[in-house]
Every structure is written in C-alpha cells, then in structure tokens.
Amino acid sequence: MRRGEILGLRWKDIDLKKGTISIRQILVTTAEGLRFQEPKTEKSRRSVAISPAVIEALKKHRQRQLEEALILGKPEAAKGLVFTSQAGTPINPRNLARHFESVIKKEGLPPIPFHALRHTHATLMLQGGVHPKVVSERLGHSGIGTTMDIYSHVMPDMQKEAAEKFEQELLVKTLGEKKERT
Incomplete structure (x- = not known):
C-alpha cells in the first residue's frame, strides 16, 4: 500500500475473516492541512488479500489500540482509523516518515525511504x-x-x-x- 492508503485505512475497510483490506480512502496533505479523499483512480480503489500473519498482527494491533484508548479515556479515538497518533488523530505523513527513519537507524539498517x-x-x-x-x-x-x-x-x-x-x-x-x- 502507498503511505496515504495506509494512513487512511479504517477498521471498517478490513475484513479479518475473509483476509482482505479494501482501499477506499487516502490521507493527503493539503495547504489547509490533512484531509481524507477517495483514491484518484478506480484501479487504486481495490481490495487486497492479506496473509494469516498480517491478520494476526492486525488483531493484536487492534487490541492494543483499544486498550490504549481506554487508558487515555478516549474510547472514541480507536473507532475509525487503523493507524493513529496516541491522541487518536490521523498521523501526519511526515511524522510517519520520521518515525520510520528512526526505526531504520536504530536497527542499524541503511537508510531507505518508506x-x-x-x-x-x-x-x-x-x-x-x-x-x-x-x-x-x-x-x-x-x-x-x-x-x-x-x-x-x-x-x-x-x-x-x-x-x-x-x-x-x-x-x-x-x-x-x-x-x-x-
């Protein structure tokens, strides 16, 4: 998936039983800030199969997300997006890139773009x-x-x-x- 597709992914777009992810919206950066929109082309609006390992990782992520939202007293924050900031808001694409770079550096890997x-x-x-x-x-x-x-x-x-x-x-x-x- 593209970065905007990942950041725009909603739980309602994932079918863990069938093992599919449907790309129905993307997160984009505009002059006015972050906003959601439909993918630009029909081909970009697609469903992809995911492996059992990805399904398990998503289940664990969902459980962690719900627990963190309850601890923060913001259960509504975990209702929509799959990947959010700790406050439950959309992740700025630049922040994702920075975090990815720090993980790559920490692991001693050569610099690679997301x-x-x-x-x-x-x-x-x-x-x-x-x-x-x-x-x-x-x-x-x-x-x-x-x-x-x-x-x-x-x-x-x-x-x-x-x-x-x-x-x-x-x-x-x-x-x-x-x-x-x-």
Missing part, C-alpha cells in the same frame, strides 16, 4: 513467480504495463526460469508420450 517497502513487496512477489497481473492489481497500478515498466529489472532472471520451465515441461510431455506408446 516507499521502498512497496517496491520490495512487488519485487519479491515477481521473483517468487506471482503473475505480473496479480502484482499490478495488488499495487493498484493503472495497468500491467505500468508494473512491467517499473519492475522490468526483475524480469531477466524470470526469463531464464521461464525457458527452463518450458524445457522441463516439454521433456515431461515428450517422455510421457514415448512411455505410453511402448
């Missing part, structure tokens, strides 16, 4: 053999061409793998047919 997480996700999926159309849909790109343009550097190794898989399938089919004839 958006690199999205690129890493896409790259790992493509390298893992996920069909580019599925990756494109998960990212909310306008079309598969956008995904392929951005991630073409991942494709050379995949081309070699595809050739090897084709050869293997051809051998299996050829040898299988020869065995059937004898």
Whole structure:
C-alpha cells in the first residue's frame, strides 16, 4: 500500500475473516492541512488479500489500540482509523516518515525511504513467480504495463526460469508420450 492508503485505512475497510483490506480512502496533505479523499483512480480503489500473519498482527494491533484508548479515556479515538497518533488523530505523513527513519537507524539498517517497502513487496512477489497481473492489481497500478515498466529489472532472471520451465515441461510431455506408446 502507498503511505496515504495506509494512513487512511479504517477498521471498517478490513475484513479479518475473509483476509482482505479494501482501499477506499487516502490521507493527503493539503495547504489547509490533512484531509481524507477517495483514491484518484478506480484501479487504486481495490481490495487486497492479506496473509494469516498480517491478520494476526492486525488483531493484536487492534487490541492494543483499544486498550490504549481506554487508558487515555478516549474510547472514541480507536473507532475509525487503523493507524493513529496516541491522541487518536490521523498521523501526519511526515511524522510517519520520521518515525520510520528512526526505526531504520536504530536497527542499524541503511537508510531507505518508506516507499521502498512497496517496491520490495512487488519485487519479491515477481521473483517468487506471482503473475505480473496479480502484482499490478495488488499495487493498484493503472495497468500491467505500468508494473512491467517499473519492475522490468526483475524480469531477466524470470526469463531464464521461464525457458527452463518450458524445457522441463516439454521433456515431461515428450517422455510421457514415448512411455505410453511402448
């Protein structure tokens, strides 16, 4: 997800039973301050499947959020957004970036921008053999061409793998047919 999609995510947009997140609003910074709006394109308004580990992490986060809201005496603060400040207000995107930078530094990792997480996700999926159309849909790109343009550097190794898989399938089919004839 993009940063604005994460910061605009509401609990009502998550179905923990089905394991899906629906991107229905984003948080943007304007001259007047922070505000919510619909994603710009139809492709950006999407649902993505989440793994069991993400579902569990979200359940734990939800429980912590509810407990903190009760301790602060602001139970209404935990009703809407998934990610909020301690006061229950939307997180300023710059504050998220600063916090991410501090975590990266604390862990001794090289400096990376927050958006690199999205690129890493896409790259790992493509390298893992996920069909580019599925990756494109998960990212909310306008079309598969956008995904392929951005991630073409991942494709050379995949081309070699595809050739090897084709050869293997051809051998299996050829040898299988020869065995059937004898």
